[in-house]
Amino acid sequence: MRNNSSIKLQYIRNLFAKEQEKIEKYCTFGKKQCIQITPEEGKLLSIFIKSRNVKSIVEIGTLYGYSSICMARALPEDGHIYTIENNSQHSGIAKENFCLLNLNSKITLMEGIALEKLDELSIKAPFDMIFIDADKGNYTKYLDWAESYIKQGGLIIADNTLLFNTVFLESVPKDKGNYTKYLDWAESYIKQGGLIIADNTLLFNTVFLESVPKGVSEQSWRCMREFNQRLSDEEKYYSILIPTEEGMTVSLKL
Numbered sequence: 001m002r003n004n005s006s007i008k009l010q011y012i013r014n015l016f017a018k019e020q021e022k023i024e025k026y027c028t029f030g031k032k033q034c035i036q037i038t039p040e041e042g043k044l045l046s047i048f049i050k051s052r053n054v055k056s057i058v059e060i061g062t063l064y065g066y067s068s069i070c071m072a073r074a075l076p077e078d079g080h081i082y083t084i085e086n087n088s089q090h091s092g093i094a095k096e097n098f099c100l101l102n103l104n105s106k107i108t109l110m111e112g113i114a115l116e117k118l119d120e121l122s123i124k125a126p127f128d129m130i131f132i133d134a135d136k137g138n139y140t141k142y143l144d145w146a147e148s149y150i151k152q153g154g155l156i157i158a159d160n161t162l163l164f165n166t167v168f169l170e171s172v173p174k175d176k177g178n179y180t181k182y183l184d185w186a187e188s189y190i191k192q193g194g195l196i197i198a199d200n201t202l203l204f205n206t207v208f209l210e211s212v213p214k215g216v217s218e219q220s221w222r223c224m225r226e227f228n229q230r231l232s233d234e235e236k237y238y239s240i241l242i243p244t245e246e247g248m249t250v251s252l253k254l
Ligand SMILES: C[S@@+](CC[C@H](N)C(=O)[O-])C[C@H]1O[C@@H](n2cnc3c(N)ncnc32)[C@H](O)[C@@H]1O
Pocket: 035, 036, 037, 060, 061, 062, 063, 064, 065, 066, 067, 068, 084, 085, 086, 087, 090, 112, 113, 114, 115, 133, 134, 135
């Protein structure tokens, strides 16, 4: 969930991501627009594509197609993106956007479950780049696939790798589901003028989000830690986790 409104971001966007912001204006979006990448992240992906001479990309998690469009426009004429989406409402809107922007020859939208579609894509391997931006609990499985089917010197890029600012905590965030019961008790038994103090009330920076962040389960947390840990292996990768609002891990496969 991104904060798109800060003055700092607007300054960066106005100077460096004008084209990506313009794309946003031409596209149709649904109510989950806030989970797509930002224009500056779209520009960052474009720079990686242009500077590494990327021609073939696999994307997991299309949503309404914004990141696919940013990447497609950075590709050379003979470049191609295969993007996978399992929600038909999302893919329906993405299709409209790809048509609207005349990108059907550069983008293949694959509708279905990512692991199954990746299997189908294996015959077209090796690819130059993978962009992972879908269900967090499967990131290590997507990495297993990338390890086999992304070229040496290719890029593995994943969004949300800070897992809503929980990935670096020492243990899985504990459930705070009893706080209202403790408050019930306190309302009866704390003196008038007494203090009620509670810790962790930002709930790992998730309490102000419009809905419960999907996937901050123990399984996702363990998966994301393992994912980042594996990509930090300097024998196999040259990597960084960029501290964007959501966290974006970028790895060059050695
Ligand atoms: C964060 S959104 C992608 C945003 C998009 N990359 C962008 O920045 O414009 C994640 C998308 O992945 C899709 N998704 C989640 N799990 C999936 C799976 N196992 N297979 C295919 N798509 C999946 C969701 O339906 C959602 O549309």
